[in-house]
Amino acid sequence: MSIFGKFAALGARYDRLKQSGADPFSVRFDDILSSVEGVVRGKKTLLFGTNNYLGLTFDQVAMEQSADAIRHHGTGTTGSRIANGSYKVHAELERELADFYRRKHCMVFSTGYQANLGMISTLVGKDDHLFLDADSHASIYDGSRLGHAPVVRFRHNNPDDLAKRLRRLADQPGDRLIVVEGIYSMLGDTAPLKEFVDVKREYGAYLMVDEAHSMGVLGRDGRGLAEREGVEDDVDFVVGTFSKSLASVGGFCVSSLEGFEILRLASRPYMFTASLPPSIMSSTISALKTLRREPERRTKLAANSRRFYNGLRAAGFDVGPECTPIVAVIIDNPDVAVAFWKRLLDEGMYLNLALPPATPNSSAFLRSSVSAAHSDEHIDFAINLMTRIGREFGLLPAETNVRPFPVSAERLGATAATARVLPTAVGAGAGMA
Amino acid sequence: MSEEKNELLAEISEVLETVVNRRVELRTDMNIVNDLGLDSIAVMNFCMALEDKFDISIPLHDMASVVTVDDLAKTIQALRSNA
Numbered sequence: 001m002s003i004f005g006k007f008a009a010l011g012a013r014y015d016r017l018k019q020s021g022a023d024p025f026s027v028r029f030d031d032i033l034s035s036v037e038g039v040v041r042g043k044k045t046l047l048f049g050t051n052n053y054l055g056l057t058f059d060q061v062a063m064e065q066s067a068d069a070i071r072h073h074g075t076g077t078t079g080s081r082i083a084n085g086s087y088k089v090h091a092e093l094e095r096e097l098a099d100f101y102r103r104k105h106c107m108v109f110s111t112g113y114q115a116n117l118g119m120i121s122t123l124v125g126k127d128d129h130l131f132l133d134a135d136s137h138a139s140i141y142d143g144s145r146l147g148h149a150p151v152v153r154f155r156h157n158n159p160d161d162l163a164k165r166l167r168r169l170a171d172q173p174g175d176r177l178i179v180v181e182g183i184y185s186m187l188g189d190t191a192p193l194k195e196f197v198d199v200k201r202e203y204g205a206y207l208m209v210d211e212a213h214s215m216g217v218l219g220r221d222g223r224g225l226a227e228r229e230g231v232e233d234d235v236d237f238v239v240g241t242f243s244k245s246l247a248s249v250g251g252f253c254v255s256s257l258e259g260f261e262i263l264r265l266a267s268r269p270y271m272f273t274a275s276l277p278p279s280i281m282s283s284t285i286s287a288l289k290t291l292r293r294e295p296e297r298r299t300k301l302a303a304n305s306r307r308f309y310n311g312l313r314a315a316g317f318d319v320g321p322e323c324t325p326i327v328a329v330i331i332d333n334p335d336v337a338v339a340f341w342k343r344l345l346d347e348g349m350y351l352n353l354a355l356p357p358a359t360p361n362s363s364a365f366l367r368s369s370v371s372a373a374h375s376d377e378h379i380d381f382a383i384n385l386m387t388r389i390g391r392e393f394g395l396l397p398a399e400t401n402v403r404p405f406p407v408s409a410e411r412l413g414a415t416a417a418t419a420r421v422l423p424t425a426v427g428a429g430a431g432m433a
Numbered sequence: 434m435s436e437e438k439n440e441l442l443a444e445i446s447e448v449l450e451t452v453v454n455r456r457v458e459l460r461t462d463m464n465i466v467n468d469l470g471l472d473s474i475a476v477m478n479f480c481m482a483l484e485d486k487f488d489i490s491i492p493l494h495d496m497a498s499v500v501t502v503d504d505l506a507k508t509i510q511a512l513r514s515n516a
Contacts, residue, residue: 129492134481150492153481168490357474 020335022342024353034058035247035373040345046378048368049352053325054216054290054297055373056247062286069282076277082264089281096285097252100292101223101238105260108252108281110273112212112241113139115251118269119208119239120179121147128174131162131205133181133191135360140179140210146269149177156184156360159195166203176205182214182225186354186365188326190214190225197234208237216245216291217325222298246287248280301325301372304379308370311383316396328354328365329386336393337364343389349382441506448482461503489513 004011017023031039035055036047056062069089077084094106109115120143124130130149132140135156144151152169155161166176178200180191193209200207211224219227222245226235236257242250264270276284291297309323318330331337334355341353344366354365368382390396446459452475465471471479480496483489483505489512499505 134477144493150494152484152490152492153477155481165484165490168484168488357472 017338020338020342022338022345022353024338024341024355027345027350032057036371036378038350040350043348045345046349046382048370048374048382049350050371051213051244051369052247052371052373053213053245053301053369054247054287055371056245056287056290059247059283059287059290062247062283062290065286066279066283069278073278075279077275079274080272081275082271084275086275087278087281089278089285090275093281093285094252096288098254100288101254102232103238103254104256106252106254107260107263107267107270108250108276109270110250110276112239112243112251113142114269114273115239115241115253116140116210117143117146118267119237119253119263120144120177121269122263122267123147123206123208123237124149124175124177126150129169129172129176131165131176131178133157133179135184135186136179137181137185137210137212140181157189157191159192159199162196163199163202166199166205170203176203177208178205179208179210182209182211182218183324183326185213185326186359186367187320187328187330188213188324189320189322190218190324193225193229193231193235197231200234206236207234208239209235210239212239212241212244213324213326215240216298217301220295222291222295242280242284242287245291246284248284248287250276250280250284297372301370304372304374305370307376308368308374308379308383311379312386315383315387315390317386317390325370326367327370328367331364331366331395334362334364336395337366340389340393340395341366344385347385347389349385438506441509442502444486445483445502445505445509448486449479452479452482459502461501461506463502464500465502465505466500483509487513 027040029038029040030042033039033044035050035052035057038045038047073087073089077087081090090108094108097108098104098106109118116137116139120130120140124147126148128149130144130147130151132144132151132153133156134153152165154165162178178196180193180196183190196207209224209226211226214224216222218225221227223232224238226232226238237253237255239253240251242248305325305327306323309319309327312327312329313319320326320328320330331340337353337355341351344351352367354367356362356364359365387396391398442459442461446457449457449459449469453471457469463469465476476496477493480491480493484491487509489509491508491512495508499508
């Protein structure tokens with residue numbers, strides 16, 4: 001048996017998936033034409049699975065500043081900041097982010113994944129306790145495994161469940177860190193942050209919010225869920241990424257807590273990685289300025305999200321519990337989801353296929369992310385295509401049998417039940433877009 | 434096996450059934466991952482359900498050293514007596 005023998009079961013599952021004619025894990029784009037269009041196997045394809053929320057990957061100013069940074073400062077830093085030193089632009093990017101979040105401190109990491117790894121593994125040690133939402137992103141779980149703090153999971157988006165678990169450890173010494181996400185990346189639901197803040201205060205814990213999917217998306221100024229909920233002062237650490245709204249790659253953490261800067265000498269995923277290249281940081285600074293200067297992108301993104309979410313829901317699909325730019329169609333049978341995903345790609349629409357065990361409840365999701373760069377025509381094309389295939393697959397009633405809109409309360413209840421403890425269809429609005 | 438332990442095993446199977454949604458016949462020498470067919474997420478959900486059943490805290494790294502049903506029973510007994 002080779003060293004790869006331990007992956008036999010995983011390999012067998014992957015083979016089975018490939019035999020069905022679809023391989024969602026190796027989609028290749030021959031070309032990318034814009035923030036929302038690419039070419040797959042020679043066919044122009046609409047992109048609905050990019051997390052490119054503000055549509056800034058082809059922003060003219062960002063591209064020019066990025067190219068300019070390469071010409072003046074080279075293609076890479078070729079090492080870590082503690083070994084090779086920092087460039088001016090590292091400090092500038094950290095200043096811009098701290099200013100945007102109105103915080104005193106900012107540390108930039110080479111990826112969003114590393115931001116979570118670096119912060120979570122370092123902030124809490126073996127005598128502390130770490131509390132994670134059960135549906136946390138892999139980077140949060142991996143950060144918890146890299147560190148030494150005992151890890152306690154609480155039920156997804158359930159502040160009472162968190163309180164119960166904090167109470168059980170109330171007489172233990174050490175600090176407590178609670179980690180939640182602004183928007184959860186699979187179903188697009190948001191955390192009940194005000195209630196989490198109440199629990200955090202009651203138990204004297206620290207609170208970290210990962211705003212990866214909510215930066216540039218939620219809040220009047222785009223700072224995310226904490227801004228929208230008016231609880232920024234109670235969020236001790238905000239982590240986020242440049243690879244979504246800011247259209248590049250990298251991650252960050254901002255905080256106003258005294259003593260934060262020592263983490264630069266304690267956080268191993270920060271210390272022992274090559275720092276971001278100047279071109280990436282330049283385009284990121286440009287994108288952040290655009291995010292701040294052009295709130296209309298956020299308005300358009302919200303309108304696009306509503307149009308897509310309401311359109312799919314009205315067609316009869318089981319969608320996630322809340323309308324955010326992440327719009328997930330829940331399909332009970334993973335094999336059907338794979339076939340559906342493949343048909344969409346064949347017909348010119350790309351989205352993400354999420355399969356168990358990465359999904360709650362063993363169901364599969366056709367997971368879209370809406371962009372401000374989508375036009376109404378793009379969204380209508382996507383709704384119509386998904387509806388046609390949904391009928392063909394028998395997931396939706398045939399056209400002649402469609403019930404009057406809006407869908408019944410019973411159906412909404414079913415959606416909420418799939419999503420467990422989440423509130424029902426918040427902000428979904430009524431009827432079709 | 435003591436009556437107390439039998440009772441504990443019965444309680445553990447009860448919890449497990451709510452996690453895997455099927456009837457389970459537990460033996461102390463069973464391997465939790467291989468014999469019960471639990472993936473990593475199912476193990477974590479099982480852990481969370483056990484915490485609530487016994488009103489204890491089982492940090493994930495404690496769960497990592499649990500291999501058999503007997504290990505689990507001992508871990509729960511130890512955590513309960515510390516509570």
